[in-house]
Amino acid sequence: MSSVINARALLALAEEARQASYSPYSNITVGAALLTAEGRVYKGANIENASYTPTVCAERVAFFKAISEGERDFLAIAIAGGEKDKPSKADFPPCGVCRQVMAEFCNQDFYVIWGNGEKITKKTLKEIFPDGFDKNSL
Numbered sequence: 001m002s003s004v005i006n007a008r009a010l011l012a013l014a015e016e017a018r019q020a021s022y023s024p025y026s027n028i029t030v031g032a033a034l035l036t037a038e039g040r041v042y043k044g045a046n047i048e049n050a051s052y053t054p055t056v057c058a059e060r061v062a063f064f065k066a067i068s069e070g071e072r073d074f075l076a077i078a079i080a081g082g083e084k085d086k087p088s089k090a091d092f093p094p095c096g097v098c099r100q101v102m103a104e105f106c107n108q109d110f111y112v113i114w115g116n117g118e119k120i121t122k123k124t125l126k127e128i129f130p131d132g133f134d135k136n137s138l
């Protein structure tokens with residue numbers, strides 16, 4: 001199943017999602033596109049706050065939208081981010097908190113994709129979050 005994931009197409013949807021970013025404090029706009037096993041895509045953008053700590057990353061917005069709609073089976077997420085009104089950076093991997101959230105809902109072979117038109121990185125959750133604490137640790 002994972003072999004049919006089109007990283008470039010999912011990144012293009014993350015780029016679209018990036019447009020909705022609310023990030024007046026960092027001016028870093030981020031978009032995410034989360035692909036379910038049934039082929040649906042949930043988009044998310046980062047949402048900041050004047051009080052700073054309530055800020056939520058694009059990836060978690062995408063996950064929480066999907067989870068709250070009943071989705072439980074995920075194949076991949078693509079992330080596009082960089083300075084507002086500039087092209088996405090080649091290297092914009094997910095933060096540690098988002099990796100922890102991925103580990104809650106995804107298998108080790110879940111794909112995490114980031115990049116831009118020039119360079120795309122596609123790694124498994126196992127690769128980017130080894131030895132993580134999850135439900136099996138309890």
Ligand code: THU
Pocket residue numbers: 023026028029030045046047048055056057058059093094095098
């Ligand atoms: N951000 C994300 O949306 N995803 C990440 O994985 C890293 C950081 C957002 C949070 C904040 O709004 C801005 O990027 C700068 O850190």
